[in-house]
Amino acid sequence: xxxxxxxxxxxxxxxxxxxxxxxxxxxxELGKELPLIDEKYKTNQYLISGCQSRVWLHAELxxxxxxxxxxxxxxxxxxxxxxxxRVLSGxxxxxxxxxKLDFLEQIGLKEHLSPTRANGLSSMVKQIMLYARAFQIxxxxxxx
Amino acid sequence: MDIExxxxxxxxxxxQVNGQPLVYFDNAATTQKPLAVIRRISDYYLKENSNVHRGxxxxxxxxxxxxxxxxxxVANYINAEDSKEIIFTRGTTESxxxxxxxxxxWILPGDEIVIxxxxxxxxxxxxxxxxxxxxxxxxxxxxxxxxxxxLDLGFLEKMLTPQVKLLAVxxxxxxxxxxxxxxxxxxxxxxxxxxxxxxxxxxxxxAKVDVQELGVDFYAFSGHKIYGPMGIxxxxxxxxxxxxxxxxQFGGEMIDRVTFKKTTFNELxxxxxxxxxxxxxxLSLETALRYVQQTGLEKIFQHEDKLLKYATEKLKExxxxxxxxxxxxxxxxxxxxxxxxxxxxxxxxxxxxxxxVRTGHHxxxxxxxFYCIPGTVRASFAMYNTLKEVDIFINAVKKAVGMLR
Numbered sequence: 001x002x003x004x005x006x007x008x009x010x011x012x013x014x015x016x017x018x019x020x021x022x023x024x025x026x027x028x029e030l031g032k033e034l035p036l037i038d039e040k041y042k043t044n045q046y047l048i049s050g051c052q053s054r055v056w057l058h059a060e061l062x063x064x065x066x067x068x069x070x071x072x073x074x075x076x077x078x079x080x081x082x083x084x085x086r087v088l089s090g091x092x093x094x095x096x097x098x099x100k101l102d103f104l105e106q107i108g109l110k111e112h113l114s115p116t117r118a119n120g121l122s123s124m125v126k127q128i129m130l131y132a133r134a135f136q137i138x139x140x141x142x143x144x
Numbered sequence: 145m146d147i148e149x150x151x152x153x154x155x156x157x158x159x160q161v162n163g164q165p166l167v168y169f170d171n172a173a174t175t176q177k178p179l180a181v182i183r184r185i186s187d188y189y190l191k192e193n194s195n196v197h198r199g200x201x202x203x204x205x206x207x208x209x210x211x212x213x214x215x216x217x218v219a220n221y222i223n224a225e226d227s228k229e230i231i232f233t234r235g236t237t238e239s240x241x242x243x244x245x246x247x248x249x250w251i252l253p254g255d256e257i258v259i260x261x262x263x264x265x266x267x268x269x270x271x272x273x274x275x276x277x278x279x280x281x282x283x284x285x286x287x288x289x290x291x292x293x294x295l296d297l298g299f300l301e302k303m304l305t306p307q308v309k310l311l312a313v314x315x316x317x318x319x320x321x322x323x324x325x326x327x328x329x330x331x332x333x334x335x336x337x338x339x340x341x342x343x344x345x346x347x348x349x350x351a352k353v354d355v356q357e358l359g360v361d362f363y364a365f366s367g368h369k370i371y372g373p374m375g376i377x378x379x380x381x382x383x384x385x386x387x388x389x390x391x392x393q394f395g396g397e398m399i400d401r402v403t404f405k406k407t408t409f410n411e412l413x414x415x416x417x418x419x420x421x422x423x424x425x426x427l428s429l430e431t432a433l434r435y436v437q438q439t440g441l442e443k444i445f446q447h448e449d450k451l452l453k454y455a456t457e458k459l460k461e462x463x464x465x466x467x468x469x470x471x472x473x474x475x476x477x478x479x480x481x482x483x484x485x486x487x488x489x490x491x492x493x494x495x496x497x498x499x500x501v502r503t504g505h506h507x508x509x510x511x512x513x514f515y516c517i518p519g520t521v522r523a524s525f526a527m528y529n530t531l532k533e534v535d536i537f538i539n540a541v542k543k544a545v546g547m548l549r
Contacts, residue, residue, distance in 0.1 A: 020162070020496050025547055028489075052504045052519065053488040073518065074486040075548065076493075 003095055006087045007103035014107040023108070027079030036082055037069040048123045053077045055120035059131040065090055066135060068128065072120065080104075080112050080121060084128075093132035093139070101125065145443045151528050153178040153435075164498025167533045167540075172318050172346060172477050172524035173502055174368045177432070181372060184431040188424045196423055197397050197414075207423055214426040215413065218378055221433050222363065223354040226383055228412040232426050235377035236345040237266040239364035240312075242379055242416065243341060244270035246389040247310065253281030255309040258300075258338075261289040261514055262317045265507040267343040271312055283307075289514060293320035293469035297328060304336040311340045315347025315363075319506045319522065320469025321452070321477035323351060330359045339385065345369055349526075350448065350475035352441055355380055367425060371526075372432035376425025379416070386412050393418035436527075444527045448476035451525040451534060458538040462545065468520055476525035479506075482541070485548045487519045493544035494521075499537055 001009070017023045037046075041058040048055045053074030060067050068089040072078040087103070088096050104110050112121050151157055154176045159166050168176065188210075194203035196211045212227075219227035233239045251257060257271050275282045285308070287300050295313075304311065311333045316323050326342055333340045344365035347353060355363050362385070367376040381389075391398055391409050396419040400408040409415050436444065455478055459465050464483040481487060491503035504519040505512045512519055523537060 021547070024493060024496065028547055053486060054518075074488040076489045 003087055003091055003099045007101075010083055010087065011103050011106055020108075024076065027083075027109075028075050029079070030082045031072075031075035031077070031079035033082070036078070036085060037071040041069065042071060048120045048127055053120055055081065055124050057124055057127055059128065059135075061093070061135045061139070064092055064139065066093055066096055066132060070124065077112070077121060080109060081124065084121075084125070088128060093136040096132040097129060097136070145439065145447055145527070147447070147528065147530055150439065151530075153180070154528050155179065157528060161498040161500070162496050165536075167499040167529075167536055169523040169525065169529065169533070169537060170500045170502050171349075171526035171529075172369070172522065174374065175349065175371045175526050176528070177371055177373065178435050180435050181428045181431050184428040185373060185424055188427055193424075195420055210427050211421065211423050214430040217430040217433060218426075221353075221437070222348075222378075222380060223356050224380055225356060229380055229383050229386065231379040231381065231386070231413050231416040232421055233364075233377045233379050234375055234422070235366035235368070236343060236364045237366075237377075239377055239379035240267055240341070240343065241270050242392045243362055243364070243381070244274050246392050248274060248277075249390050250388075251282055251309040253278050254307065256283045256285055256305065256307040258285045258287060258303050258308050258311045260287040260295055260313050262293070262295075262320060262322065262508065262511055263312070263314055264318055264343060264345065265509070266345070267312050267314060267341075268510070271310075286510075287313075289320075289511065292471060293317065293322045294471045295322075295324060295329075297325070297332060300329065301332055301336075304333060304338050306336075308336070308338050311338050312343070313340070314343040314345075315353075316350055316475045316477075317469065317508075318346050318477065319479050319508050319511055319520065320471065321474040321479070322469055322471040323347075323473040323475050325473075326360065327358050334359065346475060346477070349436075350445065352445075361385055367429040367432060370432055371435060372429040373425050376422050376429050378429075383412065386416065391415050391418075395419055397421070439527060447527060448525050448529075451529055451531065452476045452478060454531055455523060455525075455534045455537070458534065459541070462538075462542060464545075468515060468517075477522060478524075479520035479522045481517060481520055482545050483549070485545065487521045489548055490521050490541070490544050493547060494537075494540050497536075497540040497543070499540050501537075 037056055037058055042056050046056045046058050048057055053072050055072045057070045068085050070081045070085055072081055156176050157168060192206050194207040196208040215230045216227045219230045224230060259268055259271055272284055275284045285303055287295060287303055290296055313329060315326050330340045339361040341362040342360050344363050348365035349370040361382050363380040365378055368374040397414045398410050398418040400410045459480055466481050468479040487503040491501055494501055502522045506522060
């Protein structure tokens with residue numbers, strides 16, 4: 001599935017929810033699922049400081065594709081992280097860099113990505129894009 | 145007190161957030177402004193705007209007079225001996241930074257500064273920086289907080305050694321709500337010859353402030369915490385102190401005479417007001433203080449206390465709740481956590497239900513470390529809040545907890 005197709009899939013899931021409570025209950029459910037990151041990466045090195053809730057992010061490149069794992073100490077933040085990971089992980093750096101991620105706006109969660117929320121999510125997306133760019137440069141260097 | 149009538153003075157309260165009527169419980173961060181204050185601001189720009197001092201023309205004189213009247217009003221409001229003791233600043237933080245800068249002439253290597261474990265960063269970092277800039281030769285000592293959110297005065301007495309040149313303590317804790325026994329604290333410090341700064345950011349709105357009765361040397365506060373505008377605040381300093389301390393910033397009204405060789409400085413209070421001051425801020429701060437005075441301080445405090453007690457009692461009925469700050473003498477702030485629910489999650493869901501609370505460390509990270517928590521959820525009340533709003537809040541908390549558990 002492409003990133004756009006995955007975004008569409010998330011959109012369809014959220015379209016079933018009638019009110020904000022269902023939506024957040026689902027996010028909380030996603031957030032409560034087992035850690036999305038290997039405990040060994042839950043260190044300061046992988047910490048994205050977000051002031052209010054903390055976010056850990058790890059990215060690696062396998063066979064040209066980026067694999068993301070992440071976590072947060074706040075469950076709603078973690079729920080949104082799991083959506084982002086689901087949509088982005090397993091794609092090439094170029095695909096990730098081209099992703100618009102406007103599905104979050106369409107499901108009414110865009111506010112969570114605002115830097116003023118200080119929950120670490122907007123920094124996390126920035127960090128993912130930085131990783132993607134770095135991986136892209138590295139693989140180009142290898143080729144040449 | 146007629147709350148419904150008061151609420152009409154605060155049109156901002158009459159709005160929907162996320163489809164629900166707004167419940168504004170973030171008053172310790174900033175209070176809403178009554179119409180009188182909003183009108184004062186627009187009236188100034190509609191009819192009076194001009195730069196103050198030294199102007200020969202009519203408008204400049206009108207503005208200068210209004211500005212100096214505001215200073216007199218503030219002086220009376222906190223019962224300062226002399227209006228020269230009122231320095232207008234941007235707010236509490238600037239007031240404390242001003243003092244921490246000019247105090248470098250008084251606090252010297254080998255000296256010590258005492259603060260408490262419940263200080264807002266604004267009454268901690270400026271002093272820490274002063275100590276750091278001395279290369280560690282000036283020491284910062286911290287009076288620990290008791291678990292219930294009170295201070296141990298016996299311990300404080302022991303800390304006030306002859307090396308201590310300043311005690312900086314908050315009047316009311318912005319996290320715990322503790323109303324510190326500041327009169328006793330000042331007496332204790334003065335017995336040892338130590339001057340005292342009170343951080344009045346919360347104190348100005350939730351306690352009667354009489355600087356002469358308190359005997360305090362410095363008192364800092366912001367206008368926006370007491371229904372005034374943002375960007376205006378006050379540093380009260382005893383005349384003898386402000387006279388002996390050097391100027392802070394240079395230029396504008398703080399100047400007396402200038403040549404390329406030497407500059408002499410203006411008298412108090414202008415010595416500490418460099419550049420064009422926030423005239424409209426001072427004027428509308430006066431309006432805000434008048435509004436509070438007309439409503440009646442005692443009535444406001446009684447009402448806030450009723451809200452605090454009711455909210456606390458109702459919160460305690462929720463299983464797994466922990467309330468931070470259980471001082472017997474407490475102002476309209478309640479900080480809490482439920483189970484191990486992250487404060488951000490709870491705050492997010494409350495926002496969905498139209499309720500504005502603050503979550504996080506409330507600019508008091510060392511205090512959070514003391515309790516070993518990432519932050520709290522804080523509800524803080526003002527004169528326009530109602531018991532009905534507390535009920536809405538409690539129901540919303542229960543609903544959110546049900547979702548998060």
